[in-house]
Amino acid sequence: MCGIVGYIGKNNPVEFLLNSIEKLEYRGYDSSGIAVCNKNKINLLKKKGRISVLRNEVKKSQDFNSNFNLEINSGIAHTRWATHGEPSDVNAHPHMSQSGKFAVVHNGIIENYLELKKSLKRRNIKFLSQTDTEVICALIESLYDGQDFFKAVKDTVNLLEGSFALGILCADYPDKLIAVKKDSPIIIGFGEHENYIASDVSAFIDKTKKICRLGECEIAVFDKLDIKFYDFNGKEIKKEIISVDWNIGSSDKKGFEHFMLKEIMEQPEAIRNTIMPRIINNEIKIDNLDKFINSINKIYIVACGSAYHVGAAARYSFEKIAGITTIVDLASEFRYRTPAIDENTLVIITSQSGETADSLAALRESKRRGAKTLAVVNVVGSSIASEADFVIYTWAGLEIAVATTKAYSAQLSVMYLLIIFIAFKNNKITHDSVKKYIQNLIYLPELVTQMLELKSKIYEIAKKYNNSDNVLFIGRGVDYATCREASLKFKEISYSHSEAYAAGELKHGTISLIEPGSLVIAILTDKKLFEKTLSNIREVQARGAKVIGLVSESKAKIADLGLDEIIEIPATSVMMLPSITVIPLQLFAYYFALLKGRDIDKPRNLAKSVTVE
């Protein structure tokens, strides 16, 4: 988490730095800060709260409004998601060394910081914050011989354990900037008489499309406009500059009150953009996929958060339609187990950001064990996309709301493509069935649109039940997978408790939570499981629960159900039901949170890109 940016060039760096951390605010938003080098002094401002608070301070500060008329100006900035030390002015980045000579912004975690801090304290070095980052500045200063900025940084990073992307300024060298990467992302942008560093290209893509990704254990030294790259031993290395032609998408709310609602409404397009280029003449065409998945006999889907729920939903059809054993695992668990994987295992890492630390570590572990790795990623050129053996992009476009919606839907669509592709390749389905599945797939955006049209109805339901502070989502099979995503969405933006439960498991404990007036949301879309889930509904109704049902059945059958609210789900192949069912539940979470007055796009304590373990 945390977003870092840096600037070196002929212009005043302040506006660029503020604008850029705003673009990275999705990575964390509990405090922010900026440091600029002017003549031989580093000026620093940092504030608890959103970047707008920092902006106001910058406006008032003489230091940040003086003339930046040097030949070269430099600066760094940061938006934070707290790990070590509460969100506060003093714990915000950049951090400065005791003498004020060095300023550092950091994304990651220094695991041995306590040990280092102890030894620095023994040398009478004082610390102001509770952060691990302040140790980095202190170490650099303690290793600085008064001349060699690069050597002090190189010697420091060799003492650090953990993950770190760094931007570093030195007051002695206002025309220099150093960037370092180990296990946290950092990208370099090459502009016209100016260069940039950032956690993510979106921070500077409006300035340049010429970029280079700093590799593992690499240091970039910006000396005026020259950039040199080194490994941690100080050996110079050559890096290739690539030209990207990405359409990052719009970061404008387009008239919607929140990005989340805008992104919910963009789902038909996200699904269409993801599937259509891969359907040609009634066949699924993904270049080289055929060769790549040759000989696989097992699939692992490994991810975090909603991306993990995509795997949970897809698993049923990988097994049922493609007939292939599929295991779904949380990246944070998978990486510390000893998963039984080998060269015949396909590990699918699913990630919107492509930077989630645990998913990236799971990818590396899978490669180390010889498995084939396939990334399903939204952010082009991200770490997971770059390191996987094979990548399929979801074309959802820029997603800004912390709670994912359209990226989730696009990821599900890629799973459907893969299921059909693998099922046909393994002779589990005929060409005619492929055609039928493809027709359903092409029609999916239309069904999603129909669900979005239920907006006003869902708003009314959210209003009616807005006093519920504990919601239980129940279902079986793919419906249970959707329950898990719906419950996550609901709690992360409304701050009300909810739980997703396999309907058949209720009576093994959870049903004790039900009391008169409890709210239960039940999903019954898979016809084969309808009666079974209905019995579970009757069990909670018998104990006084109110039930909202999402049901795919004939009108007559629905009329007799005796539920408090019904949301009708149109019929399609069971595989694709999760894409349709999730829509009203995203809307329910959105309106429920809206009516509670929550900070929908940036819920408390969360960040969109989780680059710490």
Ligand code: G6P
């Ligand atoms: C965070 C986000 C979630 C997301 C998860 C995994 O927790 O808030 O919306 O599902 O990370 O992120 P990824 O970028 O790997 O999909």
